[in-house]
Amino acid sequence: MPLIDMPEFSGELLEEFERRRTVRVNTPVIQPAEPFLDMAGEDLRRRIFLTESETGASLCLRPEFTIPVCLRHIETATGTPKRYSYLGEVFRQRREGAHEFYQAGIEDLGEADIASADARAIADAFGILSRLLPSRPLTVTLGDQAVFEAVVKALGLPLGWQKRLIHAFGDMAHLEALLERLARPQPVAGLDPEIALLLASGNEDELVARIDSTMQATGYSTNASRSPLEIARRLREKRTLAQTQLDGGALLLLREFLTLRLPLSQASAALAGFADAAGLKLGPAIAQFDARVAALSVIGVDLSAMTYRAAFGRPLDYYTGLVFEVTEEGGSAVLAGGGRFDRLLTLLGAKDRIPAVGFALWLDRIETAREAQ
């Protein structure tokens, strides 16, 4: 395919977007780089094409559409709910495959009925792919950040530990390392004996004053990002967290949960069973999960093509609930990926909290799959 051409099935895609009542939007190819690096982290830097404006502002070639579409939504302030669709080129440095390729997708912003919006995003991705790849069996893998968060909370860990685990969700190696630390707590080391004494005495004011005077003396006060109080409080929290030990039973439960992988139609019962057997109250997260499954049934999606994998998540702090991927049955290429990102719009500067769910279609991979037909 010459790169200047749109994929040959673009017409069908645009038809689908219209039929699914979306507003098609475009965004500039050249984008400010800050929001992408800020949201996705520095690791993205080596995977995007960066350049600079004459005045030194960092710019990049659009590496994806979600952030530009959300920024545009915030700027135009046209209110919610909105269903946006896009189709255009994105640019990434990849070891394999072209550096410029097409993506299309839908971003559903501001729909208050979370379960229905989630179900619709999955159904849209699945439905569009089924049309582009007729009579090819597809599978959906689904995860849920909120269910994991509920399990971690229900285990009764201190807030700091909950945050650590939740933050690592989706990164199995990091999560394993944390579980290892929870199994074998290490005392806080390397602390100045005087500070340790102050800490033990619980005299926060004095500790803060001590930190403050050192900061003054060493010239760190003027521009300090972390205040003496913040440092003192975290020091105390760290000591508490270091003493936290998760007993073997709770660790086993967490590990057992992370290995859950089953057909979506059985997932609600399995999660309820797990919660019961473990004596954990998972409450609203499970209710939300069940409501989503019910909403999928109402739309008439075939649940048998869907698998719930408890450990499936994305280690970025703006994902809040559903995550999903569509592949060909037995295939590994992700044809569509999506999820719920209720925190993203606020992080990007929206004044109100705007719930959001969406997905992106990898048109180059879809094209390869069509050619293999």
Next chain:
Amino acid sequence: MTLTIALPSKGRIKDGTVEIFERAGLGITSIGNDRSYRGRLEGVDGVEIAYLSASEIARELAAETVDFGVTGEDLVREGMPGVDEKVEFCARLGFGQADVVVAVPEIWLDVETMADLGDVAADFRARHGRRLAIATKYWRLTQQFFSRQHGIQLYRIVESLGATEGAPAAGQADIIVDITSTGSTLKANHLKVLTDGVILKSEACLVRARKPEHNADPRVEQIVRAVRAVTGGSDG
């Protein structure tokens, strides 16, 4: 075919290399006068020396415009992706030692390890309205260490080409990733290295670009063997 060895044009690494090469029976003579940037290796036919600035040597190795180079491991690892496929670290020369480290303000009494830093980074945006900022010239090493080895994603790199140790007190960044040999500059700027914050223990290395034609060239093996013989025989 001429083999080219790139050496730093001045400084400690140049002097140390000339000395090691001499002990290895590979004396270096200048072409023309003493201040020339070209030289020749005695004892092996058709080997030229090109004197380059230290930071260019990694680049020329990656581009395969030179066959060997002597430079700090930090510059090579920072300078090219997929480094071990592109070059071979033939010998560690025992000088130019310096560590690439993660250092934070001493007064961050609660931060001793990368795990502590991960906690602080995760919360940073909520507390300060921006991500944790790291001043460094080692973009690649920092990303690899933070993202891949420690699962820390949420931070921003602020490019710093010099006087990096001053960045935290000046408010340009919160912490730094920089090279240190004695630690005295860090100390003078009230910074401390995290207990598991050593990213790389670097020193001057003889580095070979992995060119296919080297396999059939006995001079390549001869040079590597001679240098290893006087540096304790260890390879990279």
